[in-house]
Amino acid sequence: MEDRLNTILSNADQALKAGHAGDAVKQYEAAIEMVRKEPLLAEQEQRVLRKVGNGYVQANRPTDAIPIFQKLLESVKEDCASETTSVSTCASAQQDLAVSKMHAGDFEGGLASLRQAETNYSKAEKLSGSHEFAMIQLMDQANARVLIAVALFRLGKTADAVTTAEGAIPQLNRVKDDSDINVGIRESAASSANNAQTILAQLKSAH
Structure with a gap:
């Protein structure tokens, strides 16, 4: 049963990577139906x-994605209050929700979720x-910062966006140059x- 689920997900992942988001979504939807009908697969939900x-986000259906990511964030709320590295799980859920909100044009909502994610990645680090x-958390924190810069730009705060993006690049370079990690x-x-760097150049050209 689990092998069948993994086959469906693998095919969907490949379709998404090939740019066929609509086909991928149909397969992902079939997978979630399978999980909900089969108690043995409940832990995969x-x-x-x-x-x-x-x-849904890749298929330009962010309004369908938002409630899913809200549900996922709700399911890890204990991690969000944690004083352990599991707070990173909360940060990932917050970032997923933020991205879906930004795709739906809600940059204020996306920015708020991203700031929470950035704080939690830093805490986990x-x-x-x-x-x-710790280096993975630093990288994730920097990636959240880049998204924050994009949200700020879309909200008309270009100077803040440039400063934020500039702050993320040294963090990413630190991880890139660390010979002690995978x-x-x-x-x-x-x-x-x-x-x-590409996003920063675009922000500066619009400044």
Whole structure:
């Protein structure tokens, strides 16, 4: 049963990557129906819901994604109040909700959720006993900052947007240049840093 679910999700992921968001969403929806009908798959619901929500965002259906991410955030509210690294799980849910709100044109709502996510990533970084985990939190915090910069720009606060994006790039470079962590994390940080530089250049040209 779980193998069948994973096959559906894998096919949907590939469709999404190929740019066929509509097809991917249909498969994600089939997957969530399967999870809800089969008690043995209940523990997979949050993972599948997140994929459904992301699929809706990619398919330009953010208003369908928002309630899903609100539900996911509600399901991890204990993590949001945690004084452990699990606060990172809350931050991810807050960021997912923020992105869906921004795609729906709610930049004020997106900004508020992103600021919460940034704070929680920072908290998780400080609480971490693992250097590599801390670096992942730093990267996630920086990526949230870049999104904050985009939200600020869309709200007409270009100067603040530039300053925020400028602050994220050194964080990403720090992760990129850290030889003590997994190369995949460093490559992800390098890609994020390039993206941040591109966004910063666009913000400055509009300033």
